[in-house]
Amino acid sequence: MLKPEANKARTVLSLPSVWDFQLAGETFDSAWVRHPLPDPTPMAVPGSYNSQKATAAYRDHYGWAVYQTRLTVPSAFLTQRVWLRFGGVTHRAQVFLNGELLGEHRGGFLPFEFELTARLPLPEGALLTVAVDNRIDFTTLPVGTSPAEAQAAYQPSGVPSIDVAEARRAPFNRPNFDFFNFAGIHRPVCLYTTPQTYIQDVAVTPSLDGTTGLLRYSVTTSGATAVSVTVQDQAGVICAKATGPNGVLRLQNAHLWAPGKPYLYQVTVTAAADRYQLAVGVRTVQVSGTKLLINGEPFYFKGFGKHEDAAVHGRGEDDCQNVLDVDLIHWLNANSFRTSHYPYAEEMYDLCDRAGIVIIDEVPAVGLGWGQDGRAYRDPAIYANHAKTLQDMIARDKNHPSVVMWSLANEAALDQHPTLARDYFHRLYELAHVSDPASRPVTGVSYPNDYQKDLTTRTMDVVCLNRYYGWYNLSGDLDAACDALAVELDWWAAQHKPVMLTEYGADTIAGLHNVVPGMFDEEFQVAYYRRLNAVLDRYPFVIGEQAWNFADFATIQGTLRVDGNKKGLFTRDRRPKMAAHYFKDRWAAVPDFGYKR
Numbered sequence: 001m002l003k004p005e006a007n008k009a010r011t012v013l014s015l016p017s018v019w020d021f022q023l024a025g026e027t028f029d030s031a032w033v034r035h036p037l038p039d040p041t042p043m044a045v046p047g048s049y050n051s052q053k054a055t056a057a058y059r060d061h062y063g064w065a066v067y068q069t070r071l072t073v074p075s076a077f078l079t080q081r082v083w084l085r086f087g088g089v090t091h092r093a094q095v096f097l098n099g100e101l102l103g104e105h106r107g108g109f110l111p112f113e114f115e116l117t118a119r120l121p122l123p124e125g126a127l128l129t130v131a132v133d134n135r136i137d138f139t140t141l142p143v144g145t146s147p148a149e150a151q152a153a154y155q156p157s158g159v160p161s162i163d164v165a166e167a168r169r170a171p172f173n174r175p176n177f178d179f180f181n182f183a184g185i186h187r188p189v190c191l192y193t194t195p196q197t198y199i200q201d202v203a204v205t206p207s208l209d210g211t212t213g214l215l216r217y218s219v220t221t222s223g224a225t226a227v228s229v230t231v232q233d234q235a236g237v238i239c240a241k242a243t244g245p246n247g248v249l250r251l252q253n254a255h256l257w258a259p260g261k262p263y264l265y266q267v268t269v270t271a272a273a274d275r276y277q278l279a280v281g282v283r284t285v286q287v288s289g290t291k292l293l294i295n296g297e298p299f300y301f302k303g304f305g306k307h308e309d310a311a312v313h314g315r316g317e318d319d320c321q322n323v324l325d326v327d328l329i330h331w332l333n334a335n336s337f338r339t340s341h342y343p344y345a346e347e348m349y350d351l352c353d354r355a356g357i358v359i360i361d362e363v364p365a366v367g368l369g370w371g372q373d374g375r376a377y378r379d380p381a382i383y384a385n386h387a388k389t390l391q392d393m394i395a396r397d398k399n400h401p402s403v404v405m406w407s408l409a410n411e412a413a414l415d416q417h418p419t420l421a422r423d424y425f426h427r428l429y430e431l432a433h434v435s436d437p438a439s440r441p442v443t444g445v446s447y448p449n450d451y452q453k454d455l456t457t458r459t460m461d462v463v464c465l466n467r468y469y470g471w472y473n474l475s476g477d478l479d480a481a482c483d484a485l486a487v488e489l490d491w492w493a494a495q496h497k498p499v500m501l502t503e504y505g506a507d508t509i510a511g512l513h514n515v516v517p518g519m520f521d522e523e524f525q526v527a528y529y530r531r532l533n534a535v536l537d538r539y540p541f542v543i544g545e546q547a548w549n550f551a552d553f554a555t556i557q558g559t560l561r562v563d564g565n566k567k568g569l570f571t572r573d574r575r576p577k578m579a580a581h582y583f584k585d586r587w588a589a590v591p592d593f594g595y596k597r
């Protein structure tokens with residue numbers, strides 16, 4: 001799905017940033033979609049509703065919540081088609097216009113839209129209602145657990161007080177994942193227009209023929225029409241042209257897009273009266289032996305998993321925060337991150353294209369397959385939802401040069417029902433390859449489980465490991481942690497695959513210091529990374545290190561979390577811990593390309 005853009009053929013109108021809002025419950029009153037909310041409170045959009053009010057009712061809400069605003073389509077729009085577009089609503093949305101259901105969308109991290117043209121003209125100030133459901137369960141992505149399973153996993157069994165508490169308690173979400181279940185209208189909402197015959201999709205796939213850049217393109221339009229495509233370089237000089245809905249554009253002596261050295265060409269598509277412009281990069285990605293090559297050179301991932309997470313905005317799209325985070329990534333001398341554990345707002349990928357930052361793009365499949373007797377891998381509805389989410393993510397992000405790999409899931413259960421899991425993920429792996437015109441490498445990020453029983457991870461293009469030797473196991477014992485990591489890496493050596501760590505880390509309280517490093521102090525976080533990195537450096541097939549996490553982030557309450565997950569290199573308000581300075585120095589010395597050659 002194309003991101004809306006304003007150009008001489010199209011208009012974009014952002015919707016108001018403060019809406020009316022009211023919490024509902026497991027259902028909502030159907031009168032609410034036809035009339036102004038009975039007891040509204042202001043709520044900023046985009047943003048999470050959980051963090052905008054000073055009461056637990058908003059933080060801990062379970063079920064539906066309802067947003068409302070007034071929508072006026074300017075008369076000037078009436079000669080064109082008009083669309084209402086949502087960048088992302090978490091986790092499920094029903095959208096009503098003057099009481100009538102426009103449609104529903106499931107999944108909290110990808111865009112959806114409705115065409116309004118047939119309903120125009122609308123009365124001025126039409127009532128736009130968006131009902132939002134934050135419930136997660138066994139069938140959603142990310143995955144929630146049933147109370148019984150959550151209790152069995154986290155609580156001592158047979159304690160009567162717990163049963164009593166459960167029986168008394170109103171229903172609440174039990175995430176099978178370690179980030180706060182923020183909800184609401186998380187990404188921008190807009191009206192946009194297109195001409196009657198319009199460009200529905202554009203796919204541009206780069207490759208290289210010597211020094212000539214090739215851009216294979218394909219344009220889908222809503223009706224038969226002539227299509228033309230031009231490419232401009234960064235100076236605005238037209239350097240290639242083509243006509244027809246499919247073709248190849250040739251760029252002599254192409255400037256490459258590379259990590260740290262981004263170069264973006266502007267592709268302009270014209271079809272009938274419509275026009276769409278896209279920034280593209282000429283770069284290739286491929287796995288060869290135990291290396292991942294970008295532009296034919298072995299790349300080394302230096303970075304972390306991130307979250308869309310900050311005070312006040314919660315998970316709401318925040319350009320200001322994103323611009324700062326990109327700058328901090330440069331400050332750290334990092335070159336990459338993983339969109340753990342869901343596709344991020346489109347605005348972030350645009351920034352990374354411009355900044356030359358490499359992204360591993362992850363579907364929101366976190367917490368899959370645990371404690372349910374393999375039933376997730378047998379249920380066709382779960383597979384269908386996972387497959388659709390993967391395809392929608394690839395459809396949205398396929399043109400970004402920053403995206404070099406797709407991640408099918410984070411930490412699915414892979415060693416309990418190894419063949420079921422492998423078959424399930426193999427279908428998704430194939431689907432990712434065929435859905436992406438560039439057929440980028442595909443991975444699935446593995447939990448610290450029994451890697452010898454896990455039959456899935458070894459089938460991926462790149463083996464991505466989350467490992468916590470020295471933290472969740474061998475806690476505090478860095479000698480043993482280094483040995484254990486080496487034992488595992490020796491095993492992976494025989495698989496002849498590129499391997500990277502996509503998570504490793506230690507919760508660290510900023511400002512807590514000790515002469516003798518110990519768990520939770522800043523010295524320990526540095527020692528942990530210093531020691532484990534020395535092990536990684538010994539293995540030529542280890543192609544990257546991504547720390548967990550870029551910054552401290554909010555989670556549900558629990559005995560393992562003191563005001564959230566504290567494994568950040570930065571605090572939640574982006575102050576560096578000692579480990580940030582450590583990585584800044586280390587990564588200054590580790591090149592993007594040709595490390596361990």
Ligand code: E8X
Nearest residue numbers: 178411448466468472503565567
């Ligand atoms: C952690 C991370 C968590 O935040 C992330 O979302 C997924 C976790 C480690 C799992 N990976 O807890 O900080 C480790 C389990 C070890 C038994």
